[in-house]
Amino acid sequence: MLAELQAYGSTGGIALAYDPCMRNAILPLSLSIFFLACGDDGEPTRPVDGTVTMWESCVWDGQLTPELCAPELSCSSHGVCSPICETFDECPQYDGFDGECDHHAVDRDVLICIPKCNMADECPKTGGVELHCSDFYCIGDS
Numbered sequence: 001m002l003a004e005l006q007a008y009g010s011t012g013g014i015a016l017a018y019d020p021c022m023r024n025a026i027l028p029l030s031l032s033i034f035f036l037a038c039g040d041d042g043e044p045t046r047p048v049d050g051t052v053t054m055w056e057s058c059v060w061d062g063q064l065t066p067e068l069c070a071p072e073l074s075c076s077s078h079g080v081c082s083p084i085c086e087t088f089d090e091c092p093q094y095d096g097f098d099g100e101c102d103h104h105a106v107d108r109d110v111l112i113c114i115p116k117c118n119m120a121d122e123c124p125k126t127g128g129v130e131l132h133c134s135d136f137y138c139i140g141d142s
Contacts, residue, residue: 052081054092055128057140066106074105074112078139080129082112094124097138104137114138 046060052068058075060068066075073081085091085101091113093099099115115124115131115138123131123138131138 053128054081054083055126055131055140056081057129059141064106074107074110076104076112076114076139077106078104078114078134078137080131080140082114085111085113088113092126094126097124 047068049067050070052058052073053070054073057079058065058068058081059079064075064077064079069075069081072084074084076082082105083091084105088099088101091099091101094115097115097118099113101111101113103111104114105112115126117123117133117136117138121133123133129140131140133139
């Protein structure tokens with residue numbers, strides 16, 4: 001048989017035999033290339049449904065995603081998880097800024113709190129995404 005006649009380490013042809021340390025390096029090198037190619041590519045991970053907090057973005061992959069907002073919040077048509085309200089008195093108050101409790105949610109049956117811009121077209125610092133003024137309302141980037 002041919003296998004019985006070949007010397008240990010032989011490639012079976014006219015090529016030179018692999019050096020033993022080269023044989024030991026091929027597997028780890030192959031695995032490291034695999035993990036580099038298949039590892040984390042740095043893209044953000046989608047938040048778990050119901051975990052996005054007040055004034056944080058409810059936009060994922062360019063789409064309004066209401067299910068991201070915590071249960072007591074609703075995704076506004078401007079891409080921010082806003083508190084659900086029945087009256088304005090239930091809304092967070094920010095010094096120097098007015099707001100309203102109105103139908104600005106993706107779900108039009110829900111009333112949400114939405115801050116209004118001040119006279120200088122500024123928005124309050126809410127601790128969430130930065131809001132900017134658009135048509136008298138403070139909105140997030142959607």
